[in-house]
Amino acid sequence: MAAQAGPLVDLSIDNDGIAILTMNRPPVNSLNLELLEEIGKSLDEVAKNKTKSMILTSSSPSVFSAGLDIMEMYKPDLKRAEIFWTTLQDVWIKLFGSSYITAAAINGHAPAGGCLLSMSCEYRVMVEGKYTIGLNETALGIVAPTWFMDTMCHTIPIRQAEYALTTARMFTVDEALQVGLIDESASDKADAIDKCKKFIRKFDKIPSLARAVTKQKIREGPLVRLQKNRQQDTAEFLGFLKNPKIQQSLEMYIQSLKQKAAK
């Protein structure tokens, strides 16, 4: 992978007071420990500054996020893997449980962890094109953690979620729209951001405390479930990394990605 040029995230506040958080880890915004730490810090900053809303997007022209960096899971240093996993849990708790308004401008592919980040927002607009979105973990021979599944069940009907999770279904933009995995499609990134802003403006006349408490109450179940089981969830992740069969599946998957990239 090319050396990182520039900061891993950009956090700016636009003229309407909306925070724009842009992931910037070329080539595919795969979520390694350092990127997750930066996303976490930015979410803290948005919360601390009492910014009313945030749009999550990517600097890549074709990938929102490729999900977790597989190299964090392949033959890992277990101490780092533990910090990686707890940082991912923290990011999800901060984003899914945030009191401010969140929207994702999905300007490209959003597999697995990329789909998770977007589903953790309240509204999703995806750019039209040959992009796909979904939780594809079973195709890698791995199991999406319960809170990934909970987030999907919070977004689309449970029957559709079960089918998508077990079959590792990657949805096209039109399919995602039909099932409700995304809320709108857009012609390009600027249009996606405009549509996210239109969603955010719907709350101009809604008292913000009532909105925030309602959001947090409706999201309480999945949040409490992870908070109660964090240690067990981390232990399962580490146990799973120690499994030779899983390591073999990951190795094959990495090879297939490299072969595809070399073509």
Ligand SMILES: CC/C=C\C/C=C\C/C=C\C/C=C/C(=O)SCCNC(=O)CCNC(=O)[C@H](O)C(C)(C)COP(=O)(O)OP(=O)(O)OC[C@H]1O[C@@H](n2cnc3c(N)ncnc32)[C@H](O)[C@@H]1OP(=O)(O)O
């Ligand atoms: C009971 C259960 C308890 C515990 C559960 C435990 C564990 C479960 C753990 C975790 C859940 C996992 C979640 C995940 O997010 S796993 C990651 C899944 N992601 C993917 O499968 C996406 C793979 N990537 C792609 O499909 C394509 O790259 C993509 C469509 C995103 C973009 O395609 P494009 O043609 O634009 O780029 P490429 O040429 O494919 O890639 C460029 C470059 O980047 C490397 N790459 C891609 N994705 C990743 C990744 N996720 N991690 C690391 N590296 C990645 C790719 O190999 C190329 O590298 P190089 O050849 O060196 O240029």
